[in-house]
Amino acid sequence: MFLIILTSVVLFVFWALKDSRRPSNFPPGPNWLPFVGNITTIAKKLKITGYHHLVWDDMIKTYGPIVGLKLGKRKVVLISDTDLIKEVSIRDEFQGRPDGFYWRLRAQGGRLGIVFNDGPDWIEQRKFSLIHLKKLGIGSTAMEDLIIAEILYFIEWLKTNSDSPINISRIFTIPVLNIIWTLIAGKRYDRKDKKLLTVCKSIDDNFQRIDTSGGILHHFPILRFIVPKASGYEALLANNYTMWNFLTETIDEHKQTIQPGKTRDFIDAYLHEINHENNDNTTFTNNQLHVVCLDFLQAGSDTTGNTLEFLIFYLTQNQEVQQKVYMEIDQVVGKCAQPNYEDRLRMSYTSAVIMEVQRLANIAPTGVPHRANSDAQLAGYKIPKDSTILLLFYNMHMDKNWEDPDIFRPERFLDDQGNLISNDRFAPFGIGKRRCPGENLARKNIFLFCVYLLQYFNLLPAPSFDINKKIEIVNGITLSPKSFEIIFKPRIK
Structure with missing residues (x-):
């Protein structure tokens, strides 16, 4: 018995020493512990900074x-480094997506979809989606009319x-979701629709419970059996069921009403393919x-909406900037004429304002994580196969080169x-082969919402809005402002 215990201890010590050893020529960084790695280091820094992207920033500075x-x-x-981010974004061996517990949980155990998938399946699904969304009108004048109609509902x-x-918060x-969902499911929702509000709340909650490195359950999925509530597993599971059930109901409605040879929306096109x-x-x-559909639902309800919230904050805080935008709208479009997306070509200042909001807000501070498909060399270092790679766009947008x-x-x-x-350090939609496929739609949405809102309203600080206070951020996979209030004072009666 003593020999068995001694052998077990020796083997454990040997394993612990091996597990805590940094691989040969791996990029520099803090020493790590057996089993947990740098989890404790990250947790300590997160308590100080409050945000994962600031933890990564601290590591970079060190x-x-x-x-x-x-x-x-x-x-x-x-x-x-900007050049390294560009290199990773175009090299085939870095175009994978991480595979792990959270990513499979959202996909009912599979490697599916567009955003968190890779390989031949991803290529085929992405190609099919882009082709059929284009057929349905995305990028066309009809799409712009759809956006404007939704904006006018919002203005009313x-x-x-x-x-x-x-x-x-979340207005x-x-x-924004209605714009893409009209193409996906042929339906728009009232802003008070309880079912969709619950779904959007579930999306927000999931995004705030994990980070782009995967979160604690990604690294230690066994915790879902030991501490299902404290680990966040129960909440993630409940949120996923809410989203999945909503999509199941939507798809089942299409299955019951679909007609051969007729395509009303993206779901119809996909069912025809099946x-x-x-x-x-x-x-x-x-x-x-x-x-x-979940990829479109999450993308459609999050990043563009967050960008517009930041835009409203900065324009309210900087009244002189808001006035310059309004003057440009008045000069190019007029007080009562209907703006369109082509107007941006003559509205450099408004476009610069939007770009500055995207740079400073850093909605997706690390983008969507990449995965090394094979062992690779980068900047003289060895990147082992299946390493998760986080591209720190936050650092690109906030480094000293910007002054x-x-x-x-x-x-x-x-x-x-x-x-x-x-500026090659400006990349709000990512870079390279995994660049955001919804970039063109997002650009149209942000520009048109901005121009219409400032044509119709003067954005004024509410009594609770401290014009001298720095914006407060909600941590998560994507960043959003904490709730704040403003007053929309009509310019056009």
Whole structure:
């Protein structure tokens, strides 16, 4: 018995020493402990900073532009250098997506969808989605008309609440979601629809419970059996069921009403593909359809809405900027004429304001995580296969090359003649092969919402709005402002 215990202890010590050893030529970073890796280090720093992207920023400042960590059993590489981010974004061996507990939980145990998938299935699903959304009108004049119609609904609601403080938190979620959901499911929702509000709340809650490295359950899924509530598993599971049931109801309604040869929306197009007589392609399944729709649902209800909330905050806080935008609208569009997306070509200042909001807000501070598909070399370091790679766009947007990066200053995107200038450190939609596929729609949404709102309203601080206070942020996979109130004072009666 003693020999067995001694052997077990020796083997455990040997394993612990091996597990705590940094791989040869792995990027520099803090030492890690057996089993947990750098989890405790990250947890301590998170308590101080309050935000995961600031934890990564602290690591970069300590160890350099490329940092190697170990979270649980997984290697994680942080990259902040602009040239390295560009390199990772175009090299095939870095185009994977992490595979783990959370990513499979949202997809009912599979590797499905567009956002968190890779390989041949991802290529096929992405290609099919883009082709059919284009057929349904995305990118067309009809799509712009749809956006404008939704904005006008929103403006009418604001008019009924004008001159009184309005809480901005999530007021854009349903209007923005309606725009993409009309193409996906052929339906728009009232802003008071309880079912959709519950779904959007579930999306928000999930995004705030994890980070792009995967969260504690990603690294230690066994915790769901030991401490299901404290680990967040119960909440994640409940939120996922809410979203999944909503999608199941929506898809089942389509199955009951779909007609051969007729395509009303994206779900119809997908169901036709599933039911095609000669279709032996098993990547087109009901589960796959659920997760593709979930990708659109989450993207449609989150990032654009968050950007618009930040936009409202900065324009309210900077009244002189707001006035300049309004003057440009008045000059280019007029007080009563209907703006359109082509107007942006003559509205450099407004475009610069939007770009500055995107830079400073950093909605997706690390983008969507990448995964190394194979062992690879980067900047002279070895990146092991299956390492999670976080591209720190926050650091690109906030480094010293911008000068006073913490200051809201739209002029940084304009030359001396007032023309827009580009900057290779500005990448709100990502870079390369995994660049956001919804970028064009998001750009249209943000520009048109901005121009219409400022054409119709003067954005004034409510009594509770401290114009000198820095904006407070909600932590999560994506960043959003904490709730604040403003007054929409009509310019047009």
